[in-house]
Amino acid sequence: MLDDFFIRAIVGGIGVAVVAGPLGCFVIWRRLAYFGDTLSHSALLGVALALLLELNITFTVFCISVVVAMLLMLLQRRASLSSDALLGLLAHSALAVGLVVLAFMTWVRVDLMGFLFGDILAITRADLMMIWFGGVAVLIALIKIWRPLFAATVSYELATAEGTRPDFANIVFTVLLAAVIAVSMKIVGVLLITALLIIPAAAARRFSKSPEQMALIAIIIGVFSVWLGLSGSLEFDTPAGPSIVVAALSFFILSILPLPNLKPRNQFQKIEPAKTELDSETP
Amino acid sequence: MLLSLENAGVYKSERWLVRGISMHVEPGEIVTLIGPNGSGKSTTAKMALGVLKADEGKTYRRQDLKASYVPQKLDVNWTLPLSVSRFMRLTNKASYSEIETALSSTQILHLAQKQMSQLSGGEFQRVLLARAILRSPDFLVLDEPVQGVDFNGEVALYRLIDDIRHKLNCGVLLISHDLHVVMSTTDRVICLNGHICCSGTPANVASSNEFKSLFGEHALSGLSLYKHRHDHEHLLDGQIDQSSKSKSNLKQNKSEKNHALRKAKNA
Ligand SMILES: Nc1ncnc2c1ncn2[C@@H]1O[C@H](COP(=O)(O)OP(=O)(O)OP(=O)(O)O)[C@@H](O)[C@H]1O
Numbered sequence: 001m002l003d004d005f006f007i008r009a010i011v012g013g014i015g016v017a018v019v020a021g022p023l024g025c026f027v028i029w030r031r032l033a034y035f036g037d038t039l040s041h042s043a044l045l046g047v048a049l050a051l052l053l054e055l056n057i058t059f060t061v062f063c064i065s066v067v068v069a070m071l072l073m074l075l076q077r078r079a080s081l082s083s084d085a086l087l088g089l090l091a092h093s094a095l096a097v098g099l100v101v102l103a104f105m106t107w108v109r110v111d112l113m114g115f116l117f118g119d120i121l122a123i124t125r126a127d128l129m130m131i132w133f134g135g136v137a138v139l140i141a142l143i144k145i146w147r148p149l150f151a152a153t154v155s156y157e158l159a160t161a162e163g164t165r166p167d168f169a170n171i172v173f174t175v176l177l178a179a180v181i182a183v184s185m186k187i188v189g190v191l192l193i194t195a196l197l198i199i200p201a202a203a204a205r206r207f208s209k210s211p212e213q214m215a216l217i218a219i220i221i222g223v224f225s226v227w228l229g230l231s232g233s234l235e236f237d238t239p240a241g242p243s244i245v246v247a248a249l250s251f252f253i254l255s256i257l258p259l260p261n262l263k264p265r266n267q268f269q270k271i272e273p274a275k276t277e278l279d280s281e282t283p
Numbered sequence: 284m285l286l287s288l289e290n291a292g293v294y295k296s297e298r299w300l301v302r303g304i305s306m307h308v309e310p311g312e313i314v315t316l317i318g319p320n321g322s323g324k325s326t327t328a329k330m331a332l333g334v335l336k337a338d339e340g341k342t343y344r345r346q347d348l349k350a351s352y353v354p355q356k357l358d359v360n361w362t363l364p365l366s367v368s369r370f371m372r373l374t375n376k377a378s379y380s381e382i383e384t385a386l387s388s389t390q391i392l393h394l395a396q397k398q399m400s401q402l403s404g405g406e407f408q409r410v411l412l413a414r415a416i417l418r419s420p421d422f423l424v425l426d427e428p429v430q431g432v433d434f435n436g437e438v439a440l441y442r443l444i445d446d447i448r449h450k451l452n453c454g455v456l457l458i459s460h461d462l463h464v465v466m467s468t469t470d471r472v473i474c475l476n477g478h479i480c481c482s483g484t485p486a487n488v489a490s491s492n493e494f495k496s497l498f499g500e501h502a503l504s505g506l507s508l509y510k511h512r513h514d515h516e517h518l519l520d521g522q523i524d525q526s527s528k529s530k531s532n533l534k535q536n537k538s539e540k541n542h543a544l545r546k547a548k549n550a
């Protein structure tokens with residue numbers, strides 16, 4: 001069954017969506033969209049390095065992402081430049097440098113479009129193993145650090161004061177993010193990884209009453225986006241990454257449409273007797 | 284002893300935010316930090332909790348000290364779907380009945396399923412306090428815990444804090460601008476202004492010259508001039524609390540304070 005490239009793409013894409021959902025929620029909650037952009041754009045540097053040293057691409061991208069993430073965390077602590085300006089600058093610089101370096105390496109033939117926008121044909125069985133074993137590891141790690149990570153997301157100071165050790169959770173989270181970027185590169189491409197992270201999560205917001213629920217719904221929306229997007233990509237011969245993102249976007253648009261019965265409602269709210277009393281007093 | 288600071292200070296943005304802070308907190312006592320805005324109360328509290336590292340001096344915390352923190356400010360942005368009852372389990376596990384008990388103690392059981400981002404200021408403070416208490420801490424840090432809480436609520440919450448420290452025998456580090464409450468219910472007062480101006484029992488501090496120069500001669504004057512009577516309390520969901528038809532001296536202090544404030548303004 002896995003002989004069919006399309007099945008491989010679907011299985012790989014779903015694997016990516018399953019980890020991108022919960023991590024994407026954290027990216028939204030912590031306002032890390034730019035951070036994710038910078039990380040994923042620097043993935044191209046990882047590709048260049050892998051080709052240069054003849055290393056495994058996914059693994060090299062993962063390592064480079066971890067290094068870049070740690071550097072960013074250090075830089076943000078020191079820099080006086082506002083962090084979104086800094087990240088915006090770095091995101092696009094990393095992309096540009098990656099492209100220039102790749103252009104210099106005339107001796108390797110690279111399918112640049114595949115790296116930028118994803119390439120469903122390029123997914124191998126080895127990639128699938130990487131995505132699914134890696135994905136399961138990422139999910140287990142995320143569940144382990146869920147409580148301190150979430151506490152630190154709500155308030156770093158509160159989490160520190162009450163002994164949940166948020167620094168460790170933050171570092172693990174960054175490594176997990178790097179891992180997801182490395183494995184999803186082939187499917188959506190470096191330009192659109194952040195979109196795969198945040199759009200399903202944003203679409204899930206409206207239907208969720210708890211963080212855990214939002215993570216689950218983001219997974220479901222992500223899985224359907226991958227399926228719809230890849231099918232469309234095959235049908236209309238469009239690039240894989242953008243097609244998946246367009247599918248996710250349509251879920252997001254659905255989620256913000258003012259459909260009355262989808263509105264999260266509070267069933268437990270009581271009618272306040274005091275209010276009616278007051279109302280009747282006013283002439 | 285739960286924790287102590289010895290000549291501790293925090294250096295940030297090329298200046299000392301606080302310096303030369305020596306203090307300690309024992310189980311079951313309430314230590315209060317008072318001082319004008321920007322005098323370093325919150326900074327000192329964070330240093331005591333270990334959120335900020337002391338850049339000089341020593342900090343000691345008892346091993347496995349279980350701390351609860353009510354910060355002065357906390358933003359829960361809209362992107363976070365976080366209900367009150369989920370927030371109660373932010374840093375600890377808790378059964379639903381424990382959560383109910385804690386929420387009832389600050390009279391907000393009816394908010395259990397509400398989203399944090401939709402609470403009013405006073406409701407939010409009550410949730411913060413309920414969550415801090417739920418953890419059964421050894422050390423409770425309250426940074427202006429009753430800001431924005433209504434008149435009756437303020438009295439009730441201060442009474443609750445007093446109950447809790449007896450029940451749990453926990454040390455409380457309280458930051459408050461309610462000088463009358465501070466002077467009547469706390470064991471020790473530390474008066475800050477970038478450094479410790481004066482400290483000791485409320486009576487000693489109130490009569491010290493440093494206190495008077497920081498808060499003015501009349502900060503505590505005008506007591507027992509006028510007593511407000513209100514023979515029942517309204518719960519937050521609008522019902523009348525039948526069990527609360529008793530007076531506490533805290534409440535009287537409050538109305539006296541308000542009257543004193545008015546008097547001071549007119550003078
Ligand atoms: N992160 C920070 N970086 C630089 N300076 C800070 C920081 N946090 C606080 N300060 C400064 O430290 C001083 C003490 O602040 P702190 O918050 O401890 O005051 P406070 O006594 O709690 O005041 P308030 O009554 O207004 O809450 C202030 O002058 C403030 O400007």
Ligand SMILES: [Mg+2]
Pocket residue numbers: 324325326355426
């Ligand atoms: Mg403060």
